[in-house]
Amino acid sequence: MKLSALGRMARRFPRAHLAVSAALGLTVVIMALAPESGESRPERTRTVALTESAPRPAPALKPQPAPPAPGRAQTAAEPVPREPEPDWVELTVQSGDTLSTLLQSHGVTAAQVHRLVTGDKQLAELANLRPGDSLNITVDDAGELTALSYHPSRIETVKAILEDDGRWRVENEKRQYQRRTRFAEATIDNSLFLAGHAAGMSDNLTMQLANIFGWDIDFVLDIRNGDRFRVLYEELYLDGEKVGEGNILAAEFWNQGRHLTAYRFQTRSGDTDYFDSQGRSMRKAFIRTPVAFSRISSRFNLGRKHPILNKVRAHRGIDYAAPSGTPIKSAGKGKVIFAGVKGGYGNVLILQHGQRYSTLYAHMRGFAKGIHVGSRVNQGQTIGYVGMSGLATGPHLHYEFRVDGVHRNPQTVELPKAESVTNNEKPQFLVQAKRMEAQMTLFAEAATLASSNVF
Template identity: 55%
Template structure:
């Protein structure tokens, strides 16, 4: 049976309702199998890919099934594709447009006409080695030029009646939602690698929970993590990692949960399911993944002076030149040499808090008294200036003028979710926590099934 369309439209096939219902049910079952059931060869970890959506809320399986049916009923729109006889040229070190044009038989006149064209032709002045330029030449005349800047971005320049016209073309990447989990035997990095997480995602996971967990001191065998994250795909292939949407980290029996939430005015950040910021006003450590070589101890024997002398901070052993980060937003109140501290930077954080970074090899560019810094900004580099037996960072933390142990001091929270966003956030948080639990249950069921085999 066919359905006739209005003038100017092609006829569209119509199927019986019973057929559509059967297709919808079958599609729903298939989607459930793909998204919730792990594969037979999975071990302690699993990556699951879901159908991409544009909203924060995932559609139900029945809604996804109906979308698939609707897609099959829509007549595909054929785009007009101009056949191009491309000649590809890789940009070499030291190349100019004239060099590249010459290699394909074009001259300086052609370069001039292209650069005199309309649109974003100025981008051709910023070519880099390794990029590709594609030429369509007919009868020794340039018809079209494509400057491939990356896998997603290219500049298309085409001939028109009024000269050349340049237009940016950007391919849209498709986000796929994935899930991974793991249990730590020795280190977070090894467990995450086994779970299929990239180094970048592992660092991001550590950054999210870094205010609550010291990934050098606090990690224990048996700690675990669960992550829902995005992978960005282009033309059916993964191009890069996307964002972590939700994550849980269990450390020594304490479970921390983080939900990503984005607003138009404040951007994206991570919050607890109750809406408290995962960020604290201060980082727990000024150096990423550094080993503590000497703890806070007010009656320590000094390694150089060999006398009982209060060690009012924490020493982090690291290679010379390792970046040192400001643990909180603040103002530089001192940057210079200070006795046994050697080269030191002191930051004031509002009225209540102050931090000190000593034995630096050098200061970061622009760091001087009066400079404002942001949390995580590099302020200097590890060294051994002053009374030091080797390269390390000496870090002190003060509350109302009194020195405190940087490792154990209670850190203040950053701002929670805004009041006007709280209701919407709580809805998203509940859904994401539910997804984490659903995936974890599916993984546990698979482990049990594997044991029974």
């Protein structure tokens, strides 16, 4: 039955996208079969009678026993609700309505409305009702408002109940999304984003993927036809309806013969991050100073007078004076995006680190062996040597640090942390990573099987 569905997809989709489509089709099969993914099974318990006419019960967070029908005898088997459900009336806000006019049209006095909205901070938000919003109220025989509930968001309910002492008691309930695990894979034949689309991924999800691997892969320059990826991610559901995407749980990327993996993991400190199979952070930290045995000869100063040109010219970096020939280290793991001469800067090297960071090294005597545009460097690797090429009064390294293209003071800029999982956390991390890996393999094998059965 599923295979015939795939067959239909085969006719509907261009052949090139079929493997991906088959993988997506199969997601459903796996979800239904795998006992582990019980949490991801569609919820069958809630059928909300949204089509019923008013008055209807207040939207309940949990299925509640229906109020007993009038005149019907209670049997022992039927639990008697502790508080009888009041008669709720649903009001929908129309254009031009205010809370006052809406409630007053149902017999609630202005004084009561005032008492309600001043009774609690959360109830003050009722003033922000918009057309289309709805709220539920109960009014007693004397015409007094006794309870009210509304939804500030799709997953939140605020319920206010008038107590005997005349005060409003406010209850908050927040529903949890149901999370379902999904799988996508694609081979890139144009761009990462097109491949993501073909695999049924949203741009947001593809962006998450790019951010995770952004320290290792330049998604503009490094991607080659035939590169591919696999992603395990979450979808968020409410009442069986998809309302959004959650996080990527695990991902694999094959880039020009390199195989990279990343797993989401929450550390004991509560931070959630992505780590490779050994528990090392996917993000790469920086070292603060790229030359050892040096002293700062000129600081970051946007109003400095240039020592040679003798006019005000911002100093957008730090100068480290050091003997000519002192090795210069890469501040972080990255890729060479410029290696050559740049006017007064002399010999310059620019490194890109992930999507947001770049570092620049100027006045170098020369570059280290093997350093050229496109080469990858590790943190701390020697990339060149201190010199005084360009406009320089003595041998020093001029070092710049940019975040999103903006010069920042290398001495004070907040450097991204990239801590590995601790030794204490490692066993738990490895178990989780292994489980996610197995899940991805299962999905991928099933997808391959399905696509081979179609033809």
